[in-house]
Amino acid sequence: QVQLVESGGGLVQAGGSLSVSCAASVSISDTDGMAWYRQAPGQQREMVAFIRNDARTNYADSVKGRFTISRDNAKNTVSLQMNNLKPEDTAVYSCAANWGSTTYFGRGTQVTVSS
DSSP, X not given: OOOEEEEOOEEEETTOOEXXXXXXXXXXXXXXXXXXXEEOTTSOOEEEEEEOTTOOEEEOTTTTTTEEEEXXXXXXXXXXXXXXXXXXXXXXXXXXXXXXXXXXXXXXXEEEEEO
């Protein structure tokens, strides 16, 4: 079973930076890609960044130019560097692994951006 554990959330002022990381219990090279999602209170979960096994990336328009997703295959970790954070980035950020037709999610870590 795939287990994903996030870390690194916290409170930051608007304009600041924060990095969150995800440790996987499996080899991330065996997945079909890794992603970061977020869910704000009262909102639907949305994907903010995706990284393929060939390291190509995709980003939601709302975070392009501010967020960077990266992966370390040797450590089986995926990270999300978030710069120039805005109050609207406040959410629970969850790591996800695509495996065939199944997407596995971690429990998430809270990111709060104060104005």
